[in-house]
Amino acid sequence: METTIAIRGLQHTYKLYHITDLHLTGMGENDPQSRHDEAALRARCIFETDGTPCVQRLQGFYADAREWGADLMLMTGDIVDTPSDPNVRDLYREIGAGGLGTMFVIGNHDWSYSDDYHTEGARAQHYGKFAALSDGDVARHYLEYPDLIVAGIDDGMECVQREDIDFLMALKEKGKPILLCMHIPINCPSLHDDTVRDWRRNINIGPGAILKNEATEAFCEYVRDPASGIAAIIAGHLHFSHEDELAPGLVQYITGGAYLGISRKITLVPAN
Numbered sequence: 001m002e003t004t005i006a007i008r009g010l011q012h013t014y015k016l017y018h019i020t021d022l023h024l025t026g027m028g029e030n031d032p033q034s035r036h037d038e039a040a041l042r043a044r045c046i047f048e049t050d051g052t053p054c055v056q057r058l059q060g061f062y063a064d065a066r067e068w069g070a071d072l073m074l075m076t077g078d079i080v081d082t083p084s085d086p087n088v089r090d091l092y093r094e095i096g097a098g099g100l101g102t103m104f105v106i107g108n109h110d111w112s113y114s115d116d117y118h119t120e121g122a123r124a125q126h127y128g129k130f131a132a133l134s135d136g137d138v139a140r141h142y143l144e145y146p147d148l149i150v151a152g153i154d155d156g157m158e159c160v161q162r163e164d165i166d167f168l169m170a171l172k173e174k175g176k177p178i179l180l181c182m183h184i185p186i187n188c189p190s191l192h193d194d195t196v197r198d199w200r201r202n203i204n205i206g207p208g209a210i211l212k213n214e215a216t217e218a219f220c221e222y223v224r225d226p227a228s229g230i231a232a233i234i235a236g237h238l239h240f241s242h243e244d245e246l247a248p249g250l251v252q253y254i255t256g257g258a259y260l261g262i263s264r265k266i267t268l269v270p271a272n
Helices: 033-047 054-068 085-097 120-133 162-172 189-199 214-224
Strands: 002-007 014-019 072-076 101-105 140-145 148-153 178-181 230-235 242-247 250-254 264-270
Touching: 002 230, 002 250, 014 054, 054 072, 054 085, 072 148, 072 230, 085 120, 101 120, 101 148, 140 162, 148 162, 162 178, 162 214, 189 242, 214 242
Parallel strands: 002 264, 014 072, 072 101, 148 178, 178 230, 230 250
Antiparallel strands: 014 264, 140 148, 242 250
């Protein structure tokens, strides 16, 4: 997929390569057999149905991004299906060998196993494994360019916190357009219909979908405000691609599952 986004205030052109939901399914020798069995089943039935290992796809994405001349690799969550040692090792190895700067945003699968899903114990044991990919703060971090900010927020628990709004407000004070990267998209009417069609329920965040706390509603309202400085949103989670306006001039771009071989080449250009 190729997408061009015109952004007011931009002075340069940037080429960003977006992948999401790759779901590496490796398991280590210390993982119990039940986890090996589940990982093998998910690989065989969902993530590697054509026999192509997901780690091989990751290598291919980096090769394609380099050939295209990408300035940055965007990863918006669920790049690994579980935080097993082989998955985390492969992720770090391929990012290191990829030859590109990488913005990594964590998803709902990256730090949990299905038999220990989103528990405090799982967070304590696995969440920090991704800190080195997130400038030390897995929950919220950013990359700054002379005329652009690429920000990442963790909404993988189907909500955000007030601190995420404060984070974006602080970035706005820098006076640069913000490209916001998240795992779970913000709900809107057409996305609702497509999501329910594929998932039998709406698994997005915000009014009309999953709304676990007041901060998430306030966050969605803030993001839609033209004064927020947010130029576009990049997300994943749904395993299908979708584009729609959340507010006039604010488009949310959702890219399909990388395990299907899908990626998005995003060119940011100055708006006339």
